[in-house]
Amino acid sequence: MTVTLERPVSRTNTTEKDELPAALRATLNQIAVGGHVTANQFASAMVQTAELRGGVKDIALATLMAAAMSRGPDAATAQAVLDAALSLGQRRAAAMVSVPGRRVVLVAGSGKKGVRMLNVSTPAALVAAAAGAKVVKVGSSATSSALGSRDLAAALGIVERSDTLDVRRDLDERGFAFVAVEPNIPAIDRLYGGRFHAPNLFSFGLAALASPVRGDVTLFGLAHPKVEVAGRVLASFGMRDVNVIATRTPTSAYIDEIGLSGELLSCRVRRGVVDPPRVRSLPASEMPLPVAQDAGEAVSRTRELLAGHGLPAHRALVARNAAYLVSLSDPSLGPGEAYQRVQDVLYSGLAQPESMVCGGA
Numbered sequence: 001m002t003v004t005l006e007r008p009v010s011r012t013n014t015t016e017k018d019e020l021p022a023a024l025r026a027t028l029n030q031i032a033v034g035g036h037v038t039a040n041q042f043a044s045a046m047v048q049t050a051e052l053r054g055g056v057k058d059i060a061l062a063t064l065m066a067a068a069m070s071r072g073p074d075a076a077t078a079q080a081v082l083d084a085a086l087s088l089g090q091r092r093a094a095a096m097v098s099v100p101g102r103r104v105v106l107v108a109g110s111g112k113k114g115v116r117m118l119n120v121s122t123p124a125a126l127v128a129a130a131a132g133a134k135v136v137k138v139g140s141s142a143t144s145s146a147l148g149s150r151d152l153a154a155a156l157g158i159v160e161r162s163d164t165l166d167v168r169r170d171l172d173e174r175g176f177a178f179v180a181v182e183p184n185i186p187a188i189d190r191l192y193g194g195r196f197h198a199p200n201l202f203s204f205g206l207a208a209l210a211s212p213v214r215g216d217v218t219l220f221g222l223a224h225p226k227v228e229v230a231g232r233v234l235a236s237f238g239m240r241d242v243n244v245i246a247t248r249t250p251t252s253a254y255i256d257e258i259g260l261s262g263e264l265l266s267c268r269v270r271r272g273v274v275d276p277p278r279v280r281s282l283p284a285s286e287m288p289l290p291v292a293q294d295a296g297e298a299v300s301r302t303r304e305l306l307a308g309h310g311l312p313a314h315r316a317l318v319a320r321n322a323a324y325l326v327s328l329s330d331p332s333l334g335p336g337e338a339y340q341r342v343q344d345v346l347y348s349g350l351a352q353p354e355s356m357v358c359g360g361a
Helices: 022-032 039-049 054-070 075-086 121-130 149-155 164-174 186-192 227-236 295-306 312-329 335-348
Strands: 104-109 134-139 176-180 217-221 241-248 262-270 278-282
Touching: 022 039, 022 054, 039 054, 039 075, 054 075, 075 186, 075 227, 104 121, 104 312, 121 134, 121 149, 121 176, 121 295, 121 312, 121 335, 134 149, 134 164, 134 312, 149 176, 149 295, 164 176, 217 227, 217 312, 227 241, 227 262, 295 312, 312 335
Parallel strands: 104 134, 104 217, 134 176, 217 241
Antiparallel strands: 241 262, 262 278
């Protein structure tokens, strides 16, 4: 049998040649030979990457992100890169949102955990709000997960907000408001959206920083062990009261919520001061993490949960995270009382979006 090989088509005959900016080329060369790259060089290279097109842009950005993560992510580099990225678009300063009698909790996370779990943070925020907390959930569409929080919010009929007055109105009426990441950072989304399936430099704060509003306290979930890096990054952007959490599961995976078992890693920022990270063992549990095969299953399982049913493992995860939100919003409550309120809500079906009126209990 004779095999005829087609002659490769010259790239210059099909597309215009993409030239790398000199500074970006120099940074990539330094990475390739193991040279030192400063935080400012990473940031400048990332901005220059945004000016490229197509596959060249994606490869350059992936190289920069992989290099920064492989050497061990540090707060200075993450802060410089995030600051440069946020400067790409015309973004207005985030507005503070407060309500009488409760602390407003801004909930955001890194995603990119590599475990196709059922959604936890969004239903936990809904349950916490129905139990009396005031919660702003910041979310995005799916990349590595079966269903992103923005996709879930749309499926549940929750309206996205970007205007401060609308956020305040939602908090007054039902204790919960949803803010989508992508519309608030369109330039970054064109560069970054849908391209990364594992933690990277943006994972250490982008979701929280993209929000057009800020609350009294921020809860940031991170699917990475370096919780102190996220704490320092968020503090450097003026967030003075932050709790960063991550769970190392018994299989050594990292999720950006309080898990069922394993180790809980945390870092607190109080009045702008970053505390040392802490590690606490979680109670042993034989329940596996609740996973979703596809978006349809994720939506239906969440609806079942909010209606007072759901999978036991999903309910346990959501209860644990919702109780933490309740205690953050109302520090006068003890852990036991916060958990009991959440359990009452979960079994009553009051956390369904159409049932939530005036912030619940």
